[in-house]
Amino acid sequence: MNQTEFLECDDCLCFAARRAARAITQFYDRQLRESGLRSTQFTLLAFLLNAGTSSVNQAAEYLGMERTTLSRNLEPLLSAGYVRVDSGEDRRVKMIAITTKGRAAARAALPLWRQAQQAMTARLPPAAAQTLSLASRVG
Amino acid sequence: MNQTEFLECDDCLCFAARRAARAITQFYDRQLRESGLRSTQFTLLAFLLNAGTSSVNQAAEYLGMERTTLSRNLEPLLSAGYVRVDSGEDRRVKMIAITTKGRAAARAALPLWRQAQQAMTARLPPAAAQTLSLASRVG
DNA sequence: ATTCATAAGGTGTATATACACCTAAATCGG
DNA sequence: CCGATTTAGGTGTATATACACCTTATGAAT
Numbered sequence: 001m002n003q004t005e006f007l008e009c010d011d012c013l014c015f016a017a018r019r020a021a022r023a024i025t026q027f028y029d030r031q032l033r034e035s036g037l038r039s040t041q042f043t044l045l046a047f048l049l050n051a052g053t054s055s056v057n058q059a060a061e062y063l064g065m066e067r068t069t070l071s072r073n074l075e076p077l078l079s080a081g082y083v084r085v086d087s088g089e090d091r092r093v094k095m096i097a098i099t100t101k102g103r104a105a106a107r108a109a110l111p112l113w114r115q116a117q118q119a120m121t122a123r124l125p126p127a128a129a130q131t132l133s134l135a136s137r138v139g
Numbered sequence: 140m141n142q143t144e145f146l147e148c149d150d151c152l153c154f155a156a157r158r159a160a161r162a163i164t165q166f167y168d169r170q171l172r173e174s175g176l177r178s179t180q181f182t183l184l185a186f187l188l189n190a191g192t193s194s195v196n197q198a199a200e201y202l203g204m205e206r207t208t209l210s211r212n213l214e215p216l217l218s219a220g221y222v223r224v225d226s227g228e229d230r231r232v233k234m235i236a237i238t239t240k241g242r243a244a245a246r247a248a249l250p251l252w253r254q255a256q257q258a259m260t261a262r263l264p265p266a267a268a269q270t271l272s273l274a275s276r277v278g
Numbered sequence: 279a280t281t282c283a284t285a286a287g288g289t290g291t292a293t294a295t296a297c298a299c300c301t302a303a304a305t306c307g308g
Numbered sequence: 309c310c311g312a313t314t315t316a317g318g319t320g321t322a323t324a325t326a327c328a329c330c331t332t333a334t335g336a337a338t
Contacts, residue, residue, distance in 0.1 A: 006185040013256060026278055121152065127270070136158040
């Protein structure tokens with residue numbers, strides 16, 4: 001190390017959060033690999049299975065995701081025929097729902113997700129889930 | 140909720156980690172906004188300031204980032220003239236270093252980063268940093 | 279009813295991320 | 309020395325993320 005000027009930045013919480021998310025995502029993605037679903041996609045399908053149907057705004061709110069990000073994340077699932085979009089009564093609203101094919105894909109991935117989740121639960125301290133949940137409510 | 144089949148997925152640690160990283164990144168990015176640097180870019184410049192110089196592999200290892208991701212993340216910093224790349228003695232190796240201009244940009248951003256870091260430290264539990272650090276070592 | 283504000287959502291653009299594959303340089307075994 | 313292997317790094321492609329801006333539809337005020 002040449003200087004001491006930026007040593008404090010080693011403790012950057014943003015860096016730490018991003019690095020943790022990268023590592024955890026890679027871990028889950030590798031477990032889910034044979035299902036053909038990425039972590040983000042599995043999360044979206046699981047949400048839609050639970051919710052039944054949801055507007056883009058509702059889903060983005062629940063998932064803590066920018067609306068435009070969610071919109072873009074839906075694209076590969078639409079291409080794969082895993083989700084479907086219908087106009088709501090209010091014609092500004094787009095209602096998202098999972099298809100039969102999407103349900104099947106999510107069910108096939110579920111045991112793989114369970115393996116990843118179990119392994120990750122064992123590796124992280126018990127308070128990790130709560131800490132992450134809290135962190136998602138900053139700002 | 141229509142079904143109970145995927146309720147367990149609400150606790151997905153990958154979802155939680157990604158959502159937390161999104162929220163924290165948005166918070167830091169907004170603080171850093173007037174500096175013109177994104178969180179990832181600030182982290183890279185701070186690392187280079189501390190390291191003095193580094194090969195692509197060394198930097199990727201330290202930052203817990205895929206080598207190819209780091210390579211791509213360098214592009215906007217190269218365009219902005221904030222970093223410079225020289226060939227090492229071993230001609231396969233590319234040595235990365237911060238420029239005078241990059242140093243100035245990082246110094247201008249430092250007080251903004253400190254504000255964000257202070258606010259985030261106050262909002263998260265004391266163990267958060269350690270938990271995130273631990274999480275980055277899964278896989 | 280007309281105007282205006284608001285609400286839902288998409289598009290353009292830029293960055294971030296990672297896997298599969300590729301190239302070039304160094305090194306190792308004979 | 310020479311062919312095989314390993315190592316450093318880049319490229320092609322796909323997904324993920326978010327801000328600025330735009331369009332359209334609804335609702336409110338007069």
